[in-house]
Amino acid sequence: MQDVLNVGIAGLGTVGASVVRLIAKGDNRLAQASGRRIRVSAVSARTKGTDRGIDLSAMRWVDDPIKLATDPGIDVFVELMGGAEGTAKQAVEAALDAGKAVVTANKALLAAHGVALAKKAEAKGVALNFEAAVAGGIPVIKTLRESLLGNEIERIYGILNGTCNYILTRMADEGLSFEECLADAQRLGYAEADPTFDVDGFDTAHKLSLLTSLAFGTLVDTKGISIEGIRSIKPVDLKMADELGYRVKLLGVAQRTADGVEQRVHPTFVPKDAAIAQVNGVLNAVAIDADAVDLTLVGPGAGGNATASAVIADIADIARGHRTAPFIRPVAQLTKPTRAPLTRHEGGYYIRLEVVDKPGTAARIASRTAQNNISLESIVQRRAGPTRGGTDPSAAAAPAPVVLITYATTEAAVSRALKAMDSDGVLIGRPQVIRIERN
Structure with a gap:
């Protein structure tokens, strides 16, 4: 020895x-x-x-x-x-x-x-x-550096922040608000006093940028990531997801496209029967889609022992004399990433609107989606609450929630349609837009 x-x-x-x-x-x-x-x-x-x-x-x-x-x-x-x-x-x-x-x-x-x-x-x-x-005790770096060298990776994505996963799990299972779950996460030590880094998606983005470099041989490009956190998620979104057969997860996604590498962090509707939908609480998961194998790795994403386990594995590699380039390829061979525009999303979108409850509103919504070539799979409208002003017939009606489920479309088309609806005066407040992943 x-x-x-x-x-x-x-x-x-x-x-x-x-x-x-x-x-x-x-x-x-x-x-x-x-x-x-x-x-x-x-x-x-x-x-x-x-x-x-x-x-x-x-x-x-x-x-x-x-x-x-x-x-x-x-x-x-x-x-x-x-x-x-x-x-x-x-x-x-x-x-x-x-x-x-x-x-x-x-x-x-x-x-x-x-x-x-x-x-x-x-x-x-x-x-x-x-x-x-990245991902605490999950050996995803070693998997990319060693086990998948014979593969061409097409997509890597996952749940990379335990704080957000804990909050979304509690919201879904107990019907609690974001604020209530965040307070509990802080009390239990899962979230910092200032939770911005976690809940606004920046922690996930940092980890995703490293995975992207390892998977696709590019220079680390955190600025090229489209980032959206979970502050806007409401209990009604989790309830609707459940009724429609989904769970909501904050995902970091990097994928190879014909135009370059697309990187994004955002809440996502994930089918309940998908492996990643079963990852709850503070656990993390990383899924890798490659030409030879598809893998999903699940485990504790934070915590003293889990993170220490990964640190010690790295030290043991050094003790063995095992060394590889930090990002698999030498720095001189890493390429400058071409930032691909967000492409047509095949899974469609969940869009929750608060609308003025008056005749013609539904027609305006349908018209604006059609004008932007957005096909709707379903429209769900909940009954509006009582009128503002009680029994006064002249008082304005309370907002009526309307949920649209689209077929495949682009984020740009959704944005244009919502902007047009807003100019029509049928929207109240900011719409909620969440991508849907389908099996």
């Missing part, structure tokens, strides 16, 4: 503490599997005296993470601090410049600077591993 692989960890939050704990617990097993003992020899964090439930007595404490990154006593620098800029970026750059292998769970850093960091790693001949940056 070879000598010890010395690891330095910067960041001892939930994930960092779990990495220390699991390496200590699996010391002999890891050594047997990788042919080399793995030892956490030095650590760094914001505060030294915090009780993290782990024994740090055998490890050197380094106050400055950047100094830890270049410490001659470590072979691998593990960055678990988070953040796209500042100390995390500087420390990873310093480690790579010093010829240290790097393992990180920092999707924001990689989405913003992954290509530049990969170039540094290649120049120094060291590993830059980031399995834990």
Whole structure:
């Protein structure tokens, strides 16, 4: 057996503490599997005296993470601090410049600077591993880097944010509002005090940009992603989805088209019998459609042990001497992505309108959809509520909810039709538009 692989960890939050704990617990097993003992020899964090439930007595404490990154006593620098800029970026750059292998769970850093960091790693001949940056404990990076090299991937998509999946699951199962579910997610630690990064789709977009690069050999292009979060989802949307045979999921989707690579993040109606529709709570899922195989990987997308499991797998690869280009292909071979326009969506759309309850409204809606070559599969109209103003016959009628289910059409056509309806004065408030995926 070879000598010890010395690891330095910067960041001892939930994930960092779990990495220390699991390496200590699996010391002999890891050594047997990788042919080399793995030892956490030095650590760094914001505060030294915090009780993290782990024994740090055998490890050197380094106050400055950047100094830890270049410490001659470590072979691998593990960055678990988070953040796209500042100390995390500087420390990873310093480690790579010093010829240290790097393992990180920092999707924001990689989405913003992954290509530049990969170039540094290649120049120094060291590993830059980031399995834990996408989908937590699901080994999707390793699957793309190793298991699917004989495949041409056509589409990769999935549930990449546990916070959003938890909220949508609770809304669907219990009829709760977005605000109620978000408050519960924050109380349980599934959502941050400022949930913007999660619920507005940016976290999913960062992860999707990395998967896109790995799947299609393109430079990371977060700015090329069309992003929509889940704040606008109402209990009525979940109820209608259920009646129509669907569940609502926030999906990140990247697919190859004749015009380039299309990347999008948005809520989606998914058939109840689809595998991805069964993924509930804080779980994540990634589906890969390729020319030889189609795969769906499901597992915990966050949490100390799940994310630590992915970090340790990356460290074990380094211990074995296994190294590949961070984005499969060398940076020089990554192509600039051609941003494909959002294409005709074969699954159609769910469109919920609040409309003025008066004669002729339905006719105007039908006319505007027809003018934009939108074929309707069904129209569902709920009875309007009581008139505003009680029994006063002159008072305006309350909005009447109308749901349209379209056949295949384009997002541009839907947008034009809704704009025309609004100019007709039949709409009240902002329409809800959600893509439908069909089997």
